[in-house]
Amino acid sequence: MAEIPGHALPAAFRRFWAGEAISDLGSWVTLLALQALVVTNLQAGATGTGLLSAARWLPYLTFGLVLGALVDRRARRPVMISTDLVRAVLLLLIPLCWWVGVLSLPLLLVIVVVFATATLINDSASFAFLPRLVPPTQLQAAHVRIDGTGAVAETAGPAAGGGLLGLVGAPVAVLANSVTFLASAVLVALTKVDEPPRPDGPRPNLRAEIAAGLRWVYRTGSLRHLAVWTHLWFAAQAMLGAVLAVYLLSTMGLSYLWFGLVTAASGVGGLGGALLSLPLGLRLGSGRTVIVAHLLSATGVVALLAAAAAGPQPLVLTLLCLGQGLHGFAIGVSNSHEMAYRQQITPDELQARTNTTMRSMNRAVVVLLAPVAGVLAEQVGVLPVLAAAAVVFTAAALGLWFSPFRHADLVRTG
Numbered sequence: 001m002a003e004i005p006g007h008a009l010p011a012a013f014r015r016f017w018a019g020e021a022i023s024d025l026g027s028w029v030t031l032l033a034l035q036a037l038v039v040t041n042l043q044a045g046a047t048g049t050g051l052l053s054a055a056r057w058l059p060y061l062t063f064g065l066v067l068g069a070l071v072d073r074r075a076r077r078p079v080m081i082s083t084d085l086v087r088a089v090l091l092l093l094i095p096l097c098w099w100v101g102v103l104s105l106p107l108l109l110v111i112v113v114v115f116a117t118a119t120l121i122n123d124s125a126s127f128a129f130l131p132r133l134v135p136p137t138q139l140q141a142a143h144v145r146i147d148g149t150g151a152v153a154e155t156a157g158p159a160a161g162g163g164l165l166g167l168v169g170a171p172v173a174v175l176a177n178s179v180t181f182l183a184s185a186v187l188v189a190l191t192k193v194d195e196p197p198r199p200d201g202p203r204p205n206l207r208a209e210i211a212a213g214l215r216w217v218y219r220t221g222s223l224r225h226l227a228v229w230t231h232l233w234f235a236a237q238a239m240l241g242a243v244l245a246v247y248l249l250s251t252m253g254l255s256y257l258w259f260g261l262v263t264a265a266s267g268v269g270g271l272g273g274a275l276l277s278l279p280l281g282l283r284l285g286s287g288r289t290v291i292v293a294h295l296l297s298a299t300g301v302v303a304l305l306a307a308a309a310a311g312p313q314p315l316v317l318t319l320l321c322l323g324q325g326l327h328g329f330a331i332g333v334s335n336s337h338e339m340a341y342r343q344q345i346t347p348d349e350l351q352a353r354t355n356t357t358m359r360s361m362n363r364a365v366v367v368l369l370a371p372v373a374g375v376l377a378e379q380v381g382v383l384p385v386l387a388a389a390a391v392v393f394t395a396a397a398l399g400l401w402f403s404p405f406r407h408a409d410l411v412r413t414g
Helices: 011-041 045-062 064-071 076-099 105-133 136-168 175-189 206-218 221-251 256-284 286-309 313-345 348-380 382-401
Strands: none
Touching: 011 045, 011 076, 011 105, 011 136, 011 175, 011 221, 011 256, 045 064, 045 105, 045 221, 045 348, 064 105, 064 206, 064 348, 076 105, 076 175, 105 136, 105 313, 105 348, 136 256, 136 313, 206 221, 206 348, 221 256, 221 286, 221 313, 221 348, 221 382, 256 286, 256 313, 286 313, 286 382, 313 348, 348 382
């Protein structure tokens, strides 16, 4: 019998997990606030949201491979603590600049790029830290818990953020996340685990370490196919992320409250997906589960498109929530399978590089495509860009179906 997700997970993991959950909650409030800030306060439209999306992921394109190799050289817990503190300070700058009247789109993008760099380092360390907290056979159970609380945060964060935006405005709403990063730093500091000491001998060659990470990702059987077709999935996600806020706030004319609630529907779906991830994987296999999830993402975007043609307001809101919910469900189902599979087959000394190499290439797609999608939406409209996203999500699913990853599965206790 497969293990119950989360059963007998170590206490060190539970503290780490709590820190991730708290910071996730604040991050969703901040993302909602930044999108609203760009669209309503700075009046930057789809071009502005496309640039915001690109700024969030630009460090992955420019620094990702280097930083992943550097993180693999170091103990991961101190890196996580320091970057949590740096992010808390950076978020304080946004309301401060707004209050003194100097906040502009270029300045906001600079702050976001620096913040995203700290997030990249933190993510590299935390994903590489997790396999040191739990045994390989419990990795998916750990990811299911992280995904589940992440989905709760994705639900509660936008829902609370929508109300918070109405009360204090977008610039001030980002302060909520500053507090959560401080709490995360404390919890990670309390997470005690023995980390391997740095090996003696000459300093490794950074270029060779980066090359080793690239070779591992793009020459390792099913991992190579997963990486390539995930890059295409992120192309669709870039299109969706570049225009979704404009679609909801401007095209559909939603209030801040409904903007938050519709966005929160993705979290509701994500929670359901995380809870069903393990049963679906046991029934279909990990590879097929990921493929089905990508098809559900395409279906969710179709539901969003259908809302534009719907008549009564209740039907419009239902379709918008359904579309967001399906996409969130798909992510909740697929993520634990993809992450656990990658971590199970990757040696400890390559964990940060493997994670950061794949994430860097994925985010490079977003950096390059999100501004293009935003400008294109200004020229031809938001609906054609959403339709293109649905087509590309489908193409990513078909690519995985005709690859060896279709047969990929996880090692589980039994």
